[in-house]
Amino acid sequence: MFEIEIFTKEGFKDSRGEHVLSEISGLEIKEITKVDYAPVYIIDADINKTEAKTIASELLIDKITEKFEISSNSGSRKSKNSVIEVLYKKGVTDTVSESVIKAIKDLGITKEVKVKAGHKYYLHGNISKTALDKIAIKLLANTLVQEYKIK
Numbered sequence: 001m002f003e004i005e006i007f008t009k010e011g012f013k014d015s016r017g018e019h020v021l022s023e024i025s026g027l028e029i030k031e032i033t034k035v036d037y038a039p040v041y042i043i044d045a046d047i048n049k050t051e052a053k054t055i056a057s058e059l060l061i062d063k064i065t066e067k068f069e070i071s072s073n074s075g076s077r078k079s080k081n082s083v084i085e086v087l088y089k090k091g092v093t094d095t096v097s098e099s100v101i102k103a104i105k106d107l108g109i110t111k112e113v114k115v116k117a118g119h120k121y122y123l124h125g126n127i128s129k130t131a132l133d134k135i136a137i138k139l140l141a142n143t144l145v146q147e148y149k150i151k
Contacts, residue, residue, distance in 0.1 A: 024123075054107065
């Protein structure tokens with residue numbers, strides 16, 4: 001299993017992260033100084049790291065403005081920041097994942113592949129678990145169809 005995170009390269013604007021930071025300040029939470037946004041793809045398949053890199057570089061990123069990181073243990077960046085991860089609940093149709101699975105087959109990877117797509121938000125600043133829950137519920141996750149984890 002591989003987890004692929006997509007990040008904005010230095011010198012380019014992380015519009016989604018900036019937007020979330022603006023919305024957080026609207027909740028009267030002032031401890032957050034920056035938000036980094038990363039789409040995340042959890043690839044569950046019998047593939048090697050080279051195949052995971054091919055999937056990331058050929059399908060998932062814009063090579064000009066984005067870079068990727070791959071971990072093989074569903075871990076995230078080592079960081080002192082708080083992380084909120086948002087994924088669809090089991091049983092909810094995830095059309096992004098379905099599209100990625102089809103595109104992986106188009107790359108010539110014929111092994112059975114499962115993909116789960118989601119979002120990670122890296123929040124910079126010293127913030128309480130209560131405030132993180134408030135941000136997740138009010139801004140980041142539709143709890144009817146999505147679940148979130150705070151790390």
